[in-house]
Amino acid sequence: MISPAAHDALDTFLTHRAALGGASENTLDAYRRDIADYLAFMTLHKGAQQGLGPLTKIGVPDMRSWMASERGQGLSARSLARKLSAVKSFYRWLAEREGFDPTAVLSTRAPKFQAKLPRPLAEDAARAVIDTVEIQSRDDWVGARDTAVVTLLYGCGLRISEALGLTGADVPLPPSLRIVGKGGKERLVPVIDAAREAVDTYLRLCPMEITPEMEVFRGVRGGPLGARAVQKAMEQTRLQLGLPASATPHAMRHSFATHLLSAGGDLRAIQELLGHASLSTTQAYTQVDTARLMEVYNKAHPKA
Structure with a gap:
């Protein structure tokens, strides 16, 4: 045609x-x-x-x-x-x-649409997800695996594809990870102790040998873990905890950014951690009250 x-x-x-x-x-x-x-x-x-x-x-x-x-x-x-x-x-x-x-x-104008704002979890809900996701599976190693993935999303702000893309060459996790994100853009991400410990626990329990060239996270049939399996574990977790449908794996990354900013983190530093090309994207990821955003703005503005 x-x-x-x-x-x-x-x-x-x-x-x-x-x-x-x-x-x-x-x-x-x-x-x-x-x-x-x-x-x-x-x-x-x-x-x-x-x-x-x-x-x-x-x-x-x-x-x-x-x-x-x-x-x-x-x-x-x-x-x-x-x-x-x-x-x-x-x-x-x-x-x-x-x-x-x-x-x-x-000159053709794009149709107007209501942008979907991300909906991060409350801090206690995010912690509850990490504590609860491991009991959604009958196999201890699978529960440890899902806990490790979700901890990387919330503790390090990784995209799910980035977490699932880690290979045997990346473990044991170093103090910081060099992540290749969207568009081949590299960034350095600090690894918190909780994330390192969660991955170590998974590796101890995993019945498969992980070679340097293999993806770290494996499915029950031995192949690389797919995003759908993590999404399913999150679905079961949110039902058990009574959380809304917006409590997805990606919401854990939103929560990482929002809670970091709420705790006093610098917006541009968070932009680097998330691997966003634009600061406006980072702002859309972070849902904090207007007063907090103005406080950050006033401290950062050169005329303040």
Whole structure:
């Protein structure tokens, strides 16, 4: 459905993005899907399958038709905004390469949507999760494993993919871990004693030998532990504790940031610990009262 020329342009664009760095494989895959969907729509909409010519002549009505089609298929405003962002990135690159005016695409406004704010747990609830998650399994080593993972999320602020990506070469855990996060960005994360002890306990009980190249956390069948198993353990834990559905593994990372800021942590230091590119992302992760945020701001502001 998409012309060979459009296919080639998309492949070249993705190669260009990969060469620049800062984009993970998941991000590039999402770009490919989103832009390919857009190209397929415009091919049918413009009634032309050959060459890039029709794509360089996209107007405001064409963009409105595409967005209306996406919404008509049930796509949420948030997802459409993500797709539009990918299309705009592609058009900036394509316009520079082909020498046309991309204003109609670049000036298209993303649909408004209510951003979902993270919902961290209260401090006592976060501790209760760590104390309770280990009893969700009949096998001691599995309970110790889940406790270790959740402790890394809350105690070190790791993403679940980062915790599950630790290998035998990373244990026993050092005082600080070098974590490669989203977009290949590296950061140094201090390891608290509780996290180190939880991982050590798991390793003592684990019936499998963990070699340096293997992922540390293993599933019951011997393969690498998947995120779904941790999510299931959290679901069982929150039901037992009567916590809301927002008490997910990722909420433990939110809680790490919020509780650290509430205790007097520096917002920019927390940004580094979390591996956020933008300070605004860190602010969205931290739910503390306005007075506390103003206190942090006033102390940090150069004019204060």
